Amino acid sequence: MVSAEDADADVGVMHRLAVAVEMPRHAGLSDTLDYLARQPLPTGTLVRVPLGKRLVTAVVWDRPEVAAADDGPLPHALREIAEVLGALPALPQTWRALVDFASGYYQRGVGELALAVLPPELRKLTGVQLQRRVARLAGYPAGTVDADEGSRDGGDAHRGAPARPSTLGHLTGGPGGPTRPTPSAEQLQVLADLQTDDRRPVLLHGATGSGKTEVYLRAAEQALQAGRQVLVLVPEINLTPQLEARFAQRFPDRVLVSLHSALTPAQRLRHWLLAHLGQADLVLGTRLAVFTPLARPGLIVVDEEHDPSFKQQEGARYSARDLAVYRARLEGVPVILGSATPALESWQRASEGRYRRLSMPQRIGGGAMPRVRLLDMNLQPRERGEHAPALAAPLRQAIEDRIARSEQSLLLLNRRGYAPVLHCGACSWKSQCPHCSAWRVFHKVDRTLRCHHCGLTERVPRACPDCGNLDIAPIGRGTEKLEEQMAALLPGARVARIDADTTRLKGTLDAQLAAVHGGEVDVLVGTQMVTKGHDFRRITLVAAVNPDGALFASDFRAAERLFSLLLQAAGRAGRDAEAAARSEMWLQTWHPQHPLYAALQRHDYEAFAAQQLEERRQARLPPFSHLALLRAEARTAEAALDFLTAASDAAAAMPQAGAVSLYPPVPPPVARVADVERMQMLLESPSRIALQRMLGAWLPGLHDLRTHHKGVLRWAVDVDPLGI
Numbered sequence: 001m002v003s004a005e006d007a008d009a010d011v012g013v014m015h016r017l018a019v020a021v022e023m024p025r026h027a028g029l030s031d032t033l034d035y036l037a038r039q040p041l042p043t044g045t046l047v048r049v050p051l052g053k054r055l056v057t058a059v060v061w062d063r064p065e066v067a068a069a070d071d072g073p074l075p076h077a078l079r080e081i082a083e084v085l086g087a088l089p090a091l092p093q094t095w096r097a098l099v100d101f102a103s104g105y106y107q108r109g110v111g112e113l114a115l116a117v118l119p120p121e122l123r124k125l126t127g128v129q130l131q132r133r134v135a136r137l138a139g140y141p142a143g144t145v146d147a148d149e150g151s152r153d154g155g156d157a158h159r160g161a162p163a164r165p166s167t168l169g170h171l172t173g174g175p176g177g178p179t180r181p182t183p184s185a186e187q188l189q190v191l192a193d194l195q196t197d198d199r200r201p202v203l204l205h206g207a208t209g210s211g212k213t214e215v216y217l218r219a220a221e222q223a224l225q226a227g228r229q230v231l232v233l234v235p236e237i238n239l240t241p242q243l244e245a246r247f248a249q250r251f252p253d254r255v256l257v258s259l260h261s262a263l264t265p266a267q268r269l270r271h272w273l274l275a276h277l278g279q280a281d282l283v284l285g286t287r288l289a290v291f292t293p294l295a296r297p298g299l300i301v302v303d304e305e306h307d308p309s310f311k312q313q314e315g316a317r318y319s320a321r322d323l324a325v326y327r328a329r330l331e332g333v334p335v336i337l338g339s340a341t342p343a344l345e346s347w348q349r350a351s352e353g354r355y356r357r358l359s360m361p362q363r364i365g366g367g368a369m370p371r372v373r374l375l376d377m378n379l380q381p382r383e384r385g386e387h388a389p390a391l392a393a394p395l396r397q398a399i400e401d402r403i404a405r406s407e408q409s410l411l412l413l414n415r416r417g418y419a420p421v422l423h424c425g426a427c428s429w430k431s432q433c434p435h436c437s438a439w440r441v442f443h444k445v446d447r448t449l450r451c452h453h454c455g456l457t458e459r460v461p462r463a464c465p466d467c468g469n470l471d472i473a474p475i476g477r478g479t480e481k482l483e484e485q486m487a488a489l490l491p492g493a494r495v496a497r498i499d500a501d502t503t504r505l506k507g508t509l510d511a512q513l514a515a516v517h518g519g520e521v522d523v524l525v526g527t528q529m530v531t532k533g534h535d536f537r538r539i540t541l542v543a544a545v546n547p548d549g550a551l552f553a554s555d556f557r558a559a560e561r562l563f564s565l566l567l568q569a570a571g572r573a574g575r576d577a578e579a580a581a582r583s584e585m586w587l588q589t590w591h592p593q594h595p596l597y598a599a600l601q602r603h604d605y606e607a608f609a610a611q612q613l614e615e616r617r618q619a620r621l622p623p624f625s626h627l628a629l630l631r632a633e634a635r636t637a638e639a640a641l642d643f644l645t646a647a648s649d650a651a652a653a654m655p656q657a658g659a660v661s662l663y664p665p666v667p668p669p670v671a672r673v674a675d676v677e678r679m680q681m682l683l684e685s686p687s688r689i690a691l692q693r694m695l696g697a698w699l700p701g702l703h704d705l706r707t708h709h710k711g712v713l714r715w716a717v718d719v720d721p722l723g724i
Ligand SMILES: [Zn+2]
Pocket: 424, 425, 426, 427, 428, 429, 464, 465, 466, 467, 468, 469
């Protein structure tokens, strides 16, 4: 027998290190594994270690406080670190703290999360390969790195001239040196307020067109002058090029990188390395960029902070906005959350004084907000038995007036495809997806029926599959049909459509936007995609064709989303001060008395927020309670239900369950997707901490529980879910 002391002697000067490797959180396993190293390594060092029969990239981690060094396997049972990726500086302590927090809060393994948020390419490299990549980055010149989206090269980076897409010329003031517009009084006030040493997160509530970006630019300038890096998060990849262009224009002497999922793996690694090494001054990205390690952080900005895209919807379901706030505190840097329609959670935090609210209610240049007109569809004359027309007569007239004046109109309809369902009048067959509890959508352009949930795409049948009737007809209206109807209704008008279907190919969105900016379009039909951030100068009319659906949706956030969508959409109109006076937003509604529309008519976010928050308070919904969803997927609904019921029973028996309400398992709105049945169970608590304690104690046991429920394919927990 060898005693522990002997074993220690055997390994001599070997050092025992905790290492975060990619593995899910399981019962009985700590978040890190112990390995041996021949030299002491700083925490945060990237290493390669044997795991099972594989060699995997991993990170030397801070030793968990609970696990004493003499706990666990004897040193001689431990394996040795295979390689130290020493070309890279250790990942900073704040980065590890952020990952630690996120893994605990969102209930994922530390190693699982840490490795998932590193660039995938990084994990494929050996020490020598990494060293080469790092060496290549030395002395990177100023400008936007890889600005040309066409460059898919591995090493020869496109550098130098910052991106200036032609469509953005009016934004950036054209080529030339950095031009700094004179700030408005409101911007000056906000900038002055940012100077004070109030360390609370800033909620910048600025009307659409109030110039929030100029505030970001000025705040960034300060951080850059102080030798710091700036991290800017945006909700959509589509929004990065124009923001990139504005930052590049303002800071031509700085290195700017973007981080989002549309980059090639090589680009993403290069940009990440430049940020981590401190060579990039500005880092712009989507939600995953919140985990970018920064050598000298100075400012974090979250633009359009209310946007649901900041919530990751699979794997670790984190909120990048919430993590940005947490990270700013860790790093001791300011954070600005900007929006015209803040998330009600953020608004409430500001009301409680936890965030500092700064407001810019006026549009730049004194432009008026577009007038909001409610078109009461109940009062529109109609032939007996006729379906409601796509556009009521007054709206059609208003659009024709615009066309006559060479102004543009934007028609918003949040449903793509031609019609949401096909229907046989003879036997009542409908275009149900055979694999999902959803209709397949009719796309006329290629005569297909497509399921938007599982992707199943088939040719439209010539006749009803059930009874052979040749007369199967579309019901309802999507953007494709609206586009067709507009072309018929407005002869001679140039009608275009922008939605996920027309922009599937790389570069098509840019081309379509350029056509709109260039005045080649009279009427633009689009989904919410066109309401975000785009600066349309010639649009003086925005119309929501059928916005009522969300008023009565079961999702408690539906009203908040609708208000935000419509206010953003209204903000697309009259961006030119001169055109602002005659800009309008039209809403075709059957419910003109609804308080949401009344608040919208006054552009009164505050009144809307106050009313919504009161409803949420009474219904004990966020931000007045804290939610988590346990989801299960199985081949049968019964198997999913059995698992969740057993999980619920286990929860109810726990001492921590006292402050947490457990709701019975129910199917989500679309229960079956691709032949997988889904069920979910809601947990609610007035106390975030109580909910966290409960989840932490409960979830590890579910791994075991699942082994008794063979039918369950997957389960996952979603903390602070966006939809329930
Ligand atoms: Zn039929």
